[in-house]
Amino acid sequence: MKKSLDIVKPAVRGLRAYSLSPHRAQVKLNQNENAWDMPLALRQEILHRFEQMRWSRYPDFIPASLHENLAEFSGVRSDQIIAGNGSNELIQAVMMVTIGPRKHVLMCEPTFALYRQVATVLGGNVESISLSNSLQYNSALLFSVVEERQPDVTVICSPNNPSGCVIDDQDLVKLLRIARGLVVIDEAYHEFAQHTIVPLLEQHENLVVLRTFSKAMALAALRVGYLMAQADLVREIRKAVLPYNLNSFSQMAAECAVDRYETDLRPLVKRIINERQRLFDDLSAIKGLTPVPSKGNFMVVKTELDPKVVFEELLLRDVLIRDVSGYPMLKKYFRVSVGRPEENDELLAGLREICGE
Numbered sequence: 001m002k003k004s005l006d007i008v009k010p011a012v013r014g015l016r017a018y019s020l021s022p023h024r025a026q027v028k029l030n031q032n033e034n035a036w037d038m039p040l041a042l043r044q045e046i047l048h049r050f051e052q053m054r055w056s057r058y059p060d061f062i063p064a065s066l067h068e069n070l071a072e073f074s075g076v077r078s079d080q081i082i083a084g085n086g087s088n089e090l091i092q093a094v095m096m097v098t099i100g101p102r103k104h105v106l107m108c109e110p111t112f113a114l115y116r117q118v119a120t121v122l123g124g125n126v127e128s129i130s131l132s133n134s135l136q137y138n139s140a141l142l143f144s145v146v147e148e149r150q151p152d153v154t155v156i157c158s159p160n161n162p163s164g165c166v167i168d169d170q171d172l173v174k175l176l177r178i179a180r181g182l183v184v185i186d187e188a189y190h191e192f193a194q195h196t197i198v199p200l201l202e203q204h205e206n207l208v209v210l211r212t213f214s215k216a217m218a219l220a221a222l223r224v225g226y227l228m229a230q231a232d233l234v235r236e237i238r239k240a241v242l243p244y245n246l247n248s249f250s251q252m253a254a255e256c257a258v259d260r261y262e263t264d265l266r267p268l269v270k271r272i273i274n275e276r277q278r279l280f281d282d283l284s285a286i287k288g289l290t291p292v293p294s295k296g297n298f299m300v301v302k303t304e305l306d307p308k309v310v311f312e313e314l315l316l317r318d319v320l321i322r323d324v325s326g327y328p329m330l331k332k333y334f335r336v337s338v339g340r341p342e343e344n345d346e347l348l349a350g351l352r353e354i355c356g357e
């Protein structure tokens with residue numbers, strides 16, 4: 001055994017690396033991306049601005065113009081915002097300033113696996129409560145565990161990935177009152193739920209909200225996310241963010257996306273929401289499949305077949321989905337992103353064949 005590995009924290013040695021299967025397919029429904037790419041006119045404007053930028057210069061130390069843009073867009077002040085290299089970076093930042101040995105993170109699983117990963121790497125204890133049998137937030141259990149254990153950080157994704165459930169506003173307010181620690185609400189998919197809890201920031205100094213440009217904003221390749229909280233807390237979290245974390249190109253592209261959200265991007269979100277309903281109805285009609293209603297641009301589907309077989313069989317038909325059967329509670333499930341209509345048709349045709357229809 002190499003000695004150097006002994007230096008690595010045992011909790012890290014015990015982790016399986018967060019990874020994604022390297023498969024590729026024509027119909028890509030495995031990462032909850034925006035099924036439509038950024039509209040051409042917007043891409044061209046971004047590229048035009050890119051050409052005029054000074055590439056030899058560092059980005060802004062703090063991307064102030066993007067912060068201002070986001071503040072107006074989200075209804076908070078610019079000193080309440082940190083933009084980052086994907087919301088992943090900000091998940092890490094908020095945990096870095098709060099979590100270490102003897103600190104506790106509470107999450108409701110199954111959920112986005114990175115939270116457990118980062119908390120564990122930082123030496124924190126992760127406590128987890130299960131979603132209900134119908135894969136919804138179990139508020140009564142959440143209240144009692146938070147009250148009793150008072151975790152340093154409670155994480156709730158709303159909509160949750162992969163179950164698609166959301167936390168009720170009143171339940172969240174109650175939770176924020178009970179919790180002495182931080183409550184992180186990950187709103188990566190809020191556009192598809194047509195709902196946000198950002199207005200609660202004004203009243204609740206223990207609330208942190210995370211958002212991303214990787215889903216509705218169709219910019220996953222450029223890695224932009226942002227965090228919102230009250231200004232005092234933001235100032236502390238910023239200490240864990242590296243200088244120049246956001247490159248100039250991504251910053252500028254994100255500003256353009258915000259400027260043109262209403263005209264260019266919101267219509268795509270509406271189409272995805274419509275397709276989500278259509279996909280749900282058509283999946284429900286396939287024998288042996290039970291989709292779970294979702295507020296995101298994805299859903300999990302219960303299958304009587306082995307989900308791994310469904311994954312492999314769809315891949316043979318050039319359709320890539322997410323195998324989530326290793327997640328807690330999801331042994332019999334797979335996850336699909338909502339694609340464009342023709343992509344969803346291919347998925348449905350494949351599934352009908354696989355299910356023997």
Ligand code: PMP
Pocket residue numbers: 031032085086087088089112157160161186188211212213214220223224225
């Ligand atoms: N939060 C949730 C709930 C997610 O599902 C994801 C990505 N799948 C992220 C955050 C990470 O997003 P980003 O691309 O902004 O790092």
